[in-house]
Amino acid sequence: MRGSEIRNSEQELQQFQLRVGIAGAVVIAAFALLGARFLWLQVLQHDVYQAKAEDNRISIVPVTPNRGLIVDRNGVVVARNYSGYTLEIYPRRVKNIERTIDALTEYVDITTRDRVRFRKLLQETRNAESLPVKNRLSDEEVAKFAANRFRFEGVEIRARLFRQYPFGDVGSHVLGYLGRINTQDQQKLEDDGVGANYRGTDYIGKAGVEATYESELHGTTGFEQVEIDAAGRGIRTLSRTASQPGSNATLELDMRLQQVAEIAFGDRRGALVAVDPSSGGVLALVSKPGFDPNLFVDGIDPQYWAELQGSPDKPLNNRAVSGLYPPGSTLKPYLALAALETGKRTPRSSIFDPGYFDFGGRRFRDDKKGGHGTVDLYKSIVDSCDTYYYHLANDMGIEAIARFLGPFGFGSRSGIDLAGESTGVLPSPEWKLKRFKRPEQQKWYAGETISIGIGQGYNSYTPLQLAQAMATLVNGGTMYKPRLVAQVDNPRTGERRVVDREVNTRVRFRPEHVDFIKRAMAGVNKEGTGARAFAGAQYSSGGKTGTAQVIGMKQGEKYDEAKVAERFRDHSLFIAFAPLESPKIALAVIVENGGFGARAAAPISRTVLDYFLLGKVPAGLTMPTPEDEAAEAEESD
């Protein structure tokens, strides 16, 4: 044994030495290969590469593609490009930037704002070749500078395309805006492996459809081989691979409807989402206040940015998809349907409402002092009787409620083609267990179920979720994934990508039950809480008002609007659909601190439905045309 090991060892050593020899041979062969390659490149092909090195004076210049247009469902252009001249500084070629700008003011009007913006750009984008110091030069400025160009090394005029949003701040949260590519964007582009395609591109979609559909809107960058002189100026173009323009996006949105809705809001804060119940297409999506995306286009002026960021109204937040609100009484139709489906109530079940509901030593009050008297299911919706739903919620229990509301999309993201969607909260014992840490907080109390019945308590949903639930209820139970963009067309190849109609969930309920709910909601607009807002409507519609508390009232304390500061007033909500038979539109409106649902939100819904179904432009409101807005934007600039 011992002897064989020694023999083995010797054998292994011999084998090792053999393999060292083999390794040596491989090394020689590999180096010979390299040597041959060097000989090929440096001697045999030397002239070719020598010429190429010379040709490196020929630079490859990226040709930026035209960004795709965005049009609404009727073909109205809502985002387009226009060409303009910019005065650009090449920081690496300029010795003293401040002094250069000082000298430039002699020929071009450069304001303090422009300077501040330029300095900010310089800080944010370290490796940019050139940065604009002044956008949209007038013809006169172009001429003046051109005549004195020789005095300014490293300063040039460039013709560039700018993004323009003809409707100004209308639909700003849908369209989003473009902003300069910053270091983070650059990193992301590199990581996605599309860095090369963004050579020469300065702007990228930062929010809204502009961001979601960035990869399709952007297009493909071409390149040009340009012979350049020692100073880097182009002399002639040798070859050119054309850029391919970005695809055009067609929205499901009706921009006119959007305009009507935004005008109806006036200066009030809030959100509106209107969807097509048969497809999930978003017809209007309002979040007020908005912002003017045109101001982001040439590097936003820091002052305006600070204003937007600092405003207590949070104009940059897209309330429609990220704002969370208690649904208030707009939840009642769903609870009524749940009661019918689970057999807890029949259309004839009635209660006597004394104006309150006592539970566990607490008194839950109805909105109406003295109560609604005898109330059946129909009346409970039409008159929005709280006491009825205190009973109902208590009878159903929180689990059954959560189980029924979940499939309507309450408390889950819809998957809309916009960033920043909130999840919301569909309250349930499981949710509470996950949400809280301490055991005494994790427990679900039966008293908490009572307030869920009138859409208060932990309930909080986005306006989009409310509109989606409405659409699902009225279309027979199919929840489509909402989408802003209907299709994307490549203008070169004619290729069309239709954004598919996708189904999120299907809810099962009996047709006679949902018909009853729809009739009751029609009753709201005819004889109930929505009757005033819908007086004289020439179409059939269903609706439901809602009022959501912003601050908790002590039981027994009466809410007195006059005494409450504006920001703590109740939110006003309304959900609606029309027409009654085969609805074409379902919507949800919330007006922050608007008070009763019937007062602020219902009239906005009426205005929107009037326009959508009858083409009626609201009286006393003039519809600005996009051209007017554009002209205004030019003036204010």
Place this chain on the structure above:
Amino acid sequence: MAVLESRLPFRRVFARITEGIDPGLLIIMLSLSLLGLATLFSASYENPGRVVNQAVNLAVALAAMWLIAQLAPQTMMRFAVPAYIIGLCFLVAVALFGDVVNGARRWLHVGVTRFQPSEMMKLALPLMLAWYFHRKESTLNLRHFAVGALILLVPFGLIVRQPDLGTAALVGAAGFYVIFFAGISWKVLATVAGLGMAVLPLAWGFLHDYQRRRILTLLDPSTDPLGAGYHIIQSTIAVGSGGFSGKGWLNGTQAHLEFIPERHTDFIFAVFSEEFGLIGNLLLLILYSFLIARALMIANSAATVFARLLAGAIALMFFTYAFVNMGMVSGILPVVGVPLPFLSYGGTALLTLFIGAGMLMSVHRHRRLVQT
């Protein structure tokens, strides 16, 4: 008399310092490093501080080499397992909470600085494998090679996942050399290679987009002149335009007009080649050949299985780095992040190389004295 006395301790100190240092290896490495500093000076004319930095790196690396050279191979063996395990822990730590740079998770924060644990594996893995096969001396069978393969594949897999294909390939190669020198049979090797070829199309599916693009770009760089192809096009132009005798030191237009990307690090060979031409390249090949030959000689006369396997692996690591880097710059291999040994700017790579050299010197000092 007094002078003589004062000289004596000096001579003794000198003798102590040079003890265990292999002059042949040292001279070759220093020549390469000096060529590196000269090229770096040309490549970073806009930032001369780099040359000073690299000189400091060189001094540190030399000190590390000296320290390692003083150790006996038996002592190094004791470090093999801990070094490997610590290296693995670091790699796992990187996977869990490493920094993401350029989309890959490679860096680990340690106090004020951060480092790439995968770099450490370049030596820790061959150490570990050499230790393992040493313990199984003369009883080697297929099972041992399977264990060896496992020792290799764990860190390799972790580095591939980062993802860092370049370093993974180098670490994998270092481990493979040990297994190869340990005497794995050709039959097994051929079978594994055959299987590897078979799953290659499958592996393509697992590659990241940018990795696929690099391979496709190698086949036809002109498809992507603005992106990945740019590196290869420009570096090939630099090499080719260098010609027989080069454009001369500090006269490379490709380098000085900033056409060569990464010109102090991975693409420094393009600068060297442009300025020193075919003659310079051949000189470089000869220096590397000497270095590798000397290292293989040391391996050949090593006293123990551990020592010869380690030395053999280090010798071929030097070869791999040099070959892959020059092959990539001259456009016959895909672009992977491999520095040119002793020339590229960067302290970590230099440290690894000199520590490897220190190990060789230690092996050489404790060689077999009687040839059998």
